[in-house]
Amino acid sequence: LGPVSGDLCAELSACCEAVSHHPVTPCVCIAAGGMETRDGNETPLVLGPRYDQLTQLGRFKHFFDMADPRCLLPSIFFGMSLDEATAELIAAKARLGSRPQTTQVSDRVWLANKIYTSAVHPDTREIIPQPFRMSGFAVYGNPIVVGMLLPNPTGSIAQTVFWQWANQSHNACVNYANRNASSATAISDLALGYTSAVGTSVIIALGLGQALSRSALSQATKAALSRFIAYPSVASANIANLVLMRFTELSAGIHVKDAEGKVRGTSQAAAKQAIFDTAVTRVVLPMPLLLLPAVGMNLVEKYTPLFQRRPSLRIPVNAGFCMAAFIVGLPFALSLFPQEGDVAAQSLENKFHNLVDSQGKSVTRLYYNKGL
Secondary structure, eight states: OOBOOHHHHHHTHHHHHHHTTOSSOOOEEEETTEEEESSSOOSOOOOOOSSOTTSHHHHHHHHHHHTOGGGGSHHHHTSOOHHHHHHHHHHHHHHHOSSOOGGGOOHHHHHHHHHHHHHBOTTTOOBOOGGGSGGGHHHHHHHHHHHHTSOOTTOOHHHHHHHHHHHHHHHHHHHHHTSOTTSOOOHHHHHHHHHHHHHHHHHHHHHHHHHHHTSSOOHHHHHHHHTTTHHHHHHHHHHHHHHHHTHHHHHHOEEEEOTTSOEEEEEHHHHHHHHHHHHHHHHHTHIIIIIHHHHHHHHHHHHOOHHHHOGGGHHHHHHHHHHHHHHHHHHHHHTTSOSEEEEEGGGSOGGGTTOBOTTSOBOOEEEEEOOO
């Protein structure tokens, strides 16, 4: 029916119930507060990855789709809004069931799935705010990275503190928005993770910056090296941020599912593996974002007269290097590990060692949402 008010949805409920038996087209009512259906299939179909997750290339393609900035404005770039994508997936679930074969899925349904999964958390089904989505990471994170890469040969404390604070604030929100949400996280834990991450990044960045400013190097060399200070401080803080923001998962465990999608309990061992894999990703992620633009800017300054003739182009060129690094570097870092991790049941706690599925077969592997 399209976007309508909640009251109108309620008024149309009788009509929806009357036609909900239709075998092809479910009655879908898109209310202001979310999606409603009257055919018993309230949740949309969520497809697994389109590309082979056992290969680095397949995972890169998967996360390239997930991090596609065009998903922030899907109506403009794809001709399909998030509401329309959700309705398309609800209808697809009614037609195809909850576990369709890949060959049954049309390109339109794959597009709807891309738009939906880029915006909706897989555990909570809540819409992630745009600045904290992976598809928004490049757009909203790029100005911060440009700021961190601005030359700071004098070791300005205010400049260092501001950009490190801005970066870790954004990272903390991204970590929380894309966490494994099967365990509740206390506000006190979030506050501890945030303050520790900001403190770690600022202390390391200030220490390196002050050491560089007091060195006997030339001003030109200091300006060049100051661009590289951001990486060790950000990489260290990323680990602190991640571990402290998701510490509850380590103590409470995360949900693990069998191959049929049934939750079999919570596992601390799976949580440790999920956070370790994500920590590796967070160390690799800043490499292309903070090192490649710095190298590129140094090469342009050294081998071309561009910035001498047009100093005003310095920041736009820096921003261009950063955006290119974001577009390639983000999916590369995320693709180091599949988003849905799998682990041998025997390597987890004893309660998972003797499970059987609905067919009476032994459950040998269990699966979990690694988080991003």
